[in-house]
Amino acid sequence: MSRNAGCPAELTLELLAGRWKPLVVYWLLKGERRFNQLQRDLGGVTHRTLSKTLKEMEADGLVARRDHGEIPPRVDYRLTGLGRSLEPVLTAMHDWALAHPRADRAARRA
Template sequence: MTHQRTVPAELPSCPVETTLTLIGNKWVVLVLRDLADGALRFSQLQRSIGGISQKVLTQQLRAMEANGLVTRTVYAEVPPRVEYALTELGHSLKPVLDAMREWGEGYKKHVAG
């Protein structure tokens, strides 16, 4: 099943706000983190993220696919196999995730220290 891109019709004028509109919740960021190293099946993603319901993960993946961040590939096998992977646009967020990781590491040292 192919979903049409449903990027918000009017994106905010502020680039930071635009970014937050697309990736501004913890589940999207964790999906991006876990798909950064390659394609995963739904169950692998759910296990890797932890604490996310099937319904919420499905909603997040559909939104990310609609926004052009993730692709969904269905393989004609029995049983059917579905994999999710980052698009080029999704991969372009890697520096943002790297910066978040570095900041988080620094923050943890700061509060521990």
């Protein structure tokens, strides 16, 4: 992750970059999830993509992985304090999307 002295929002944008990261934060804000539950919640994400996304988010300090050391394997994912601190950011994005429901489609047509 680059730490340029540009816009202060750059770090936030880097942490949430990609299609799945904001959605992972959204679902983990609702509580701890196992991998398969999170994959079902997201809908449409491949096993490989979700695994890569979670590893990146863990490396960035947003997500914590807990391996219960059981057979069959049981692993849970939860947000760290840093990950939870993104809740107001996602809330603002949600509110903006509700206020501008056609912005996405209009921008793609332009």
